[in-house]
Amino acid sequence: MPVSPSSSAQAARERVAQRLRELRADAGITGSELASRCGWSHPKTYRIENARTPPTPEDIRRWCAACGADDQAPDVIAQSHNAESMYVEWRRKVRAGLRHLQDSYVQLYRSTSLFRVYSPTLVPGLLQTEGYARALLSANARLLDIPDDAAQAAAARLERSKVIHEPGHRFVLLIEEGVLNYQLGDADAMAAQLGYLLTAGALPSVSLGIIPAATRERALWPQELFHMYDDTLVSVELLSARVTVTQPSEIALYLKAFEQLRTMAVYGAEARALVVKAIDALR
Template structure:
């Protein structure tokens, strides 16, 4: 998905902001043409802003509210617009300063979260990865996106972040699709070590690992993009070209429902370990 085609949640937020701008203009008694003339814009710019097709700059908002005699709303509107920009961040931009910084950037979020829920349809979740598995993934990221090569520092940062698993007062729920177990990342030895590590974590307290078997009747629990839930306050979803941050309560609730439905068709404990050991055996 390209940055010119944002996901629906981002577009809905832009449209909601545009609607607020339209209401401010109408409350002032101005037509779109009159506002554009006062601002020195082409009339089409006002239309694009009001319909959410063009995200407003800080200066656009200041001009809009000044002309409409609603300067007191400028700060709130600017904060809203900046929040929308932060919802959808291209990986290339996020990773431009190196992968280590990306790993460290989520530490404050992890520190304040009590209930973690992770669904992975692509790779083993980061908190459950071995060093070699992480190294193989990040080397691929460097090759694909041509990011700065600080893989070893980034691996160390991710391993350091895993210490949160052993702190008290937190709960962790992981869901993975069975094909994650069957997708060979790195070498066969890397994958075998990773799968063995997963067997070990299935007995950890305050942590559950569910595996959704291939061939299970899906019902409403369709495969989804990989996502992480932090309490009921924030969701981070992984798209091909970007990361999406969701904080709108209605949307967070939709992800919570999806997680619950996926959890309902997963297997746990001995049944999950059986699928993992089968995947190890398939490595030869």
């Protein structure tokens, strides 16, 4: 995909920088004059105005005061906070534990009518069994060097995933065939997970597509794992962080990519055959 998944966050930072730059221009003062009034160096003004350094709330209050625009500070602080929250490091997100992270998505799930998920490496969380989820979350805890509450987190993930049985929701889920062969947990846990894919993939509200490894002339190369919630939000999962995409143009790009990936997938009996093949390979 030609656009970085963190570009929405950077674009939001740049809008904050532009607003601060416009406040200074409207006040008719130079960058050096603003720096003097704020009590910092001119390079700091340059870095803030060019979105190189995110301003703190105190920086914004000083900036607005220097421009005679104290009343603008609360709005700019809120805008800056929203920009910084678009790119959330996993370590910061899981300070309260992996269980808390699972619970934090419940309201979003309940308010979403159409889920679109593409995963090149993992069974989507909505279709994970407890053993598979526990193995995955425990591995995450070790990687992030945080307390391992994977058992509680896995139980919360399964509770959250009950949304697939609730009316008013549809799920279009795409995975690469390799997902079926990347073993998490022991063979029994993986076999249970693959077996559940056969069951869940047959639910009326679920469309499970699998892109075969043998696909020739792919319409699009494998992408990063992403979730689309209706047509208003995309969540991209990176190794170190989660990126929230809200710009309509970027959401449209992810939708275009999803539709191209979807054309390469197999469904129904063909998809089930790939799952059965993976189960047989465990024996």
